[in-house]
Amino acid sequence: MLDVTVIEDPEAAAVSLDPIRARLLAELATEPASAAMLAGKVGLPRQKVNYHLKALERHGLIELAGERRKGNVTERLMRATAASYVISPAALPAVQPDPDRFRDQLSARWLLALGARLVRDVGELITGAAKARKRLATYALDGQVRFASAADRAAFAQELTAGVSALIRKYDAPGAEGGRDHRIVVALHPTVKAPTVKAPAAEGPAAEGPAAEGPAVEDRPIPELPQ
Template identity: 35%
Template sequence: MPDILETYRVESAEQAAQLLHPLRGEILSRLTQPASATEVARELGEPPQRINYHMKALEKAGLVQRAGTRQIKNLVEVLYLAIARTYILSDTLGLGETERKRLRDQRSLTHLLHVSERIKSDTIRLLDYTDEGREIPSAALHTSVCLADETERKQFLEEYVELVRRLAAKYQRDEGTRYNLTLAAYPQPGKESD
């Protein structure tokens, strides 16, 4: 049986369109275990031919995969499996080729975008624990600073990195609950040259 990812980042407009189609989204949610079009159709109260059509479109878009076959009397059923349990629409989906090229040329901005998508992915995965009634301890901080010039910016970043390094080292343990710590510094959009 093929593996299923925990989270998949949708980067193509074609995949996003498939995912956002109401019936196809519902089909994907039923395919966390291998199933045939007939089984999914029964669960959704739809004709098997209609579900089979949509499953093939999802397969063509790369959102479902074949997971084997099963013999039912004189019929061979194809079993399908979603490629992931959850899907996140990439923040780069709406970007044109020019913007994508500019983003590729800006490594720190690309990293910032990937970090933000990782936070979204982790947040969605943590939502599973809220179904169990567990409180999820988390924290977020957002603030801004004004820095006079390039020299002050470099000094601030050096001090910022050193303070966080010391704080993380103080609480570093081999055992216990591991927490992700993400900090970012970037110019406020529209204020880069102030």
């Protein structure tokens, strides 16, 4: 079983988004099971579960893990092909984000478009590498930093831009015979806070205000970065 896989086919994406089939996928990502075993967990007849399993198998989201004999019946034990799934923008080709339509380093929506393209491109590369039975050379860096102020964040972004740009200039070899182009994406965004539900007061009317915290959003202006 893969840790994560990318769904590129529109029909497979639609199948995975069905609530019942999504529940079956979650169960089969934990351990292999038959239609009869799953029927009790999801509260559906075995025949109905089997119908959904066939749809998931047809689109490569689950696979046969083995068989077992139970009385006069041979049960097929199915398992998910991955522990988690990501739907590629390629599943919606007519409306997938295009970062080249506009470029704005300070735009969260441009960052989202870059992330969507990353999912699409890496998904295609994984598919191609698997078909060619070759390893895919990738690298990722993930970290977290707490800035004391918006000015510090802007200064960090400026230094990061200068440093990465210097590395690009140093190693870029556009005329190298046999070389291969690589894309570099560096992202910086506030850490998303987990919702915190406030406990209701023991007596009296409910307290005013939201029941939970949302994503971190600052109302302070962000200093512009050099383009």
